[in-house]
Amino acid sequence: MLQIIRPTLLLHRPTCEANIRKMVNKAEEQKVQLIPHFKTHQSATVGDWFKAAGVKAITVTSVKMANYFSKNGWKDITIAFPVNILDAEQIDELAARVDLKIFINSKEAANSLKEQLKHPVKFYIEIDVGDHRSGVDPDDPDIISEILRLSRNSNLHFEGFYTHAGHTYNAASPEEVEQIAGAFLKKFRSLKAEFSEEYPNLKIAMGDTPSCSILKELEGIDSIHPGNFVYYDLVQYGIGSNNLEEIAICLAVPVVAVHPERQEVIVHSGWVHQGKDSIADANGNTHYGFVVKLTADKWSAPIGKVIKLSQEHGVLHLPKERIENIQVGDVLGILPVHACATAHMMGKLFTTEGEKIQMMPRNPEISGS
Amino acid sequence: MLQIIRPTLLLHRPTCEANIRKMVNKAEEQKVQLIPHFKTHQSATVGDWFKAAGVKAITVTSVKMANYFSKNGWKDITIAFPVNILDAEQIDELAARVDLKIFINSKEAANSLKEQLKHPVKFYIEIDVGDHRSGVDPDDPDIISEILRLSRNSNLHFEGFYTHAGHTYNAASPEEVEQIAGAFLKKFRSLKAEFSEEYPNLKIAMGDTPSCSILKELEGIDSIHPGNFVYYDLVQYGIGSNNLEEIAICLAVPVVAVHPERQEVIVHSGWVHQGKDSIADANGNTHYGFVVKLTADKWSAPIGKVIKLSQEHGVLHLPKERIENIQVGDVLGILPVHACATAHMMGKLFTTEGEKIQMMPRNPEISGS
Structure with missing residues (x-):
């Protein structure tokens, strides 16, 4: 058992492995290939659990992450980000070693x-x-044809169309996710029909967790x-992608002050540990996470909320009867x-059994690194 | 000159050194000691520029940061965070090497x-x-007396009272900062009067950048x-602590897509690079930073805004006439x-002249590290 002295990210391995298994099973049932995105865990060890479940290809979000996982045995890697042409040298170096897929969304990128x-x-x-984050407009087939024309007779080989339907994150219910997805799946299918005569092997790839968790058919x-x-996490829980028991990580944090008069507890847990994401509860009140008690083998149901966050301080709000039992030096x-x-912020984690799980060194890729 | 191929944090050293000099001068004029907080730069090199300006003591936000700076020659360190009693061993180890100051805000912490x-x-x-983040209520002198009583005849020596008036960050103008500060300075002075008979050497310490930048007298x-x-940054600019020219860092980011039809540019710059802080402009529109052009020796005035941010993508909004001149492969x-x-997110930086500036390794302190 791990002795917790400082903010420590805990992973409940059975929950994590069940999440992996469930998505693997869904992909098998739906006859689609699961090419999981590894940007969430950024961990060679967790990657191995996917491998054990039969996964053979992965998705990453940067050249740096592709490098890290290629050095940990992955040979089929998609970098799901509009290619940065300034980074061509490292992309080429990677392509020498792995079956690499990138995104080309412009004539300039294809040409370069x-x-x-x-x-x-x-x-x-x-x-x-x-979603209007990145990608080409599907109603503008000229740009698509132009990219395909430019790539002919070069080292660039067309794999297919990819989308990250980020706007499913704005959905407030599974029904809304299905509605949004219905619209884009229709577009996707017509795009496939349009280009599959010339490219009979073209693939249609889809990225977001809400759609992949919620949709019942992926034809x-x-x-x-x-x-x-x-x-999983509270954002996904809010959308309806998962229930609370399916959340596999929990940040263990030491209590440094208790203020019963305002039902608040101060913990060592700031945005350097948690990140700064917030979410609104049913009453529109913003918070930065649910508070739980650590138990012998996992953690309890929520007992309160993180209501304020600065660089290293977290302020928790708890019901009166909970506050009475909490002391300076406790771990929540x-x-x-x-x-x-x-x-990403923590950069490493431990299973609830005390096993240390390494992650990719966190410094983002940077010129000169 | 640095060749930028990936997101790279640039530091304009003359601006940074001018910011340091200005605060050093203000402290001298006001006859207060400047004990700068090093949580912003987390850099031994930038720390040396403070040393060159005559600074002898520093403030940090964690035991880990105290360790890092103690190993870089600093001998007088204040950890401005309610002490974590679970970490007593490392605090004691630090205290053997440096003139260490910590925060004790509870009887439990004093006792332990x-x-x-x-x-x-x-x-x-x-x-x-x-601010109601942490700290004891100044109108409850019992808790103060109790901490002082418990610390007598021990290795704990009372230094004085400290405040981080974080609520000045909610101010929308220098006048508002002065108003907020006026109230807490009054409380502080009466506290000093109350305890200075028994503790004639007690110090009154104050933490926040808006107050320290804006207040004209610190009696x-x-x-x-x-x-x-x-x-400095856009939050401080919004409060009135600085002008735009005093901002000393700028994140250089490669352009990966241009969408003239919606006046948007996609860059490789997500929350893993920038952090996730946003700010509302005068019209109440939230954004994640001002866009500038890089120039031969620094950068231009703002030409647009970051309007969306995900893990690695940044979406910029720019005026039409600016968009026309921007291409895939440019650096903004x-x-x-x-x-x-x-x-903190970037973890290292370069001066605009191309000199690499190291920072503290970023992984937050963690059990088992």
């Missing part, structure tokens, strides 16, 4: 990379299905690339609003 | 530490002057502990909403 790449690279064209989709489901738990952020 | 510490440690009692204060002013700059967060 066909000149720079010495190794074959597959590419998706990312489709903007309404016409070839691969799903969800990430967050490995841990926090269920994350956004698991990707909390895992 | 007087038993555990083998080396003398000075302590402040943190006073809650209205009755012994030391100021601001941190953010070393870089982002002025941070919250400099502490951006510096």
